[in-house]
Amino acid sequence: MATYPQNNRTWQILNAAEKGGYAVPAFNCYNADGILGSIRAAEKMNSPAMIEIFPFSIHFHGKSFIEFAANACHAAKVPISFHLDHCTVKTDVFLALELPFDSIMVDASSEDPEENVTFVKHIAELAEARGITIEAEMGRIQGGEDGVPAVEMEALYTEPEFAAEFMRRTGVHYLAPSFGNVHGPYPPGGPEKFWQIDRLEQIKAHSPGTILVLHGAYPIIPDLFQRVITLGVRKVNLNKNLHDAYLNYLGKNIGKVEMTGLQEGSIAVWEEEACKMIKLLGSDNKA
Numbered sequence: 001m002a003t004y005p006q007n008n009r010t011w012q013i014l015n016a017a018e019k020g021g022y023a024v025p026a027f028n029c030y031n032a033d034g035i036l037g038s039i040r041a042a043e044k045m046n047s048p049a050m051i052e053i054f055p056f057s058i059h060f061h062g063k064s065f066i067e068f069a070a071n072a073c074h075a076a077k078v079p080i081s082f083h084l085d086h087c088t089v090k091t092d093v094f095l096a097l098e099l100p101f102d103s104i105m106v107d108a109s110s111e112d113p114e115e116n117v118t119f120v121k122h123i124a125e126l127a128e129a130r131g132i133t134i135e136a137e138m139g140r141i142q143g144g145e146d147g148v149p150a151v152e153m154e155a156l157y158t159e160p161e162f163a164a165e166f167m168r169r170t171g172v173h174y175l176a177p178s179f180g181n182v183h184g185p186y187p188p189g190g191p192e193k194f195w196q197i198d199r200l201e202q203i204k205a206h207s208p209g210t211i212l213v214l215h216g217a218y219p220i221i222p223d224l225f226q227r228v229i230t231l232g233v234r235k236v237n238l239n240k241n242l243h244d245a246y247l248n249y250l251g252k253n254i255g256k257v258e259m260t261g262l263q264e265g266s267i268a269v270w271e272e273e274a275c276k277m278i279k280l281l282g283s284d285n286k287a
């Protein structure tokens, strides 16, 4: 029987991606529409996937919604894990450890680096006892997105040597590096201008086998994405990429279509966008 972390769903999905050389989409969802649309897309494309929510949903939607989301992910015909993104508040991390998440991102990147190591290591130990795996940010990714407090401080780029040491000392499973990626829309010039591909290459070289996570994937630049996937990015967080199309559909159809039709239509739009992302990341037919 597989033992921890091999028995963890997120670990299985991302390690299969590491072996296969592709990336898996992690769909940021704020409601049941996103969850259903993401699951349908993954099943249609025969793709593994991740569905992630922010701590906002723990507080706003409550425990029964979290259980619904986890059950929906786990009942899918393809492997889908349920993840908590950007847990910045310590009490939220402790709350999340008691909920049915497969994995949690601990974002303690605004702390003093040494405190960050101590805290993340402690959480990784608690998570192991619950069969949950941990993603951590090292350095500081700039910007903000709906559900994540905006970082006003200057970005702190991940230092490849420190990242390797951080991974070793904390025992976390996945690393979200800061290499010029930005949450939310990029300033003029976009990812092409800001991503330090050399830095990402060095991070991977210093931490071989480490699963890298990409935050700040809006907008998508296909060539650049292929490039970072070849460098070891295995999880790509997708938020506005899907919400743009979904909200646009709702905006145009609200008041004109009945609720049932509105849900069918908006989830279909989400599903279509999600399928495009799956194709782009290369996770189609990898379930």
Ligand SMILES: [Zn+2]
Pocket (backbone or CB within 6 Å): 086, 183, 215, 216, 237
């Ligand atoms: Zn993020």
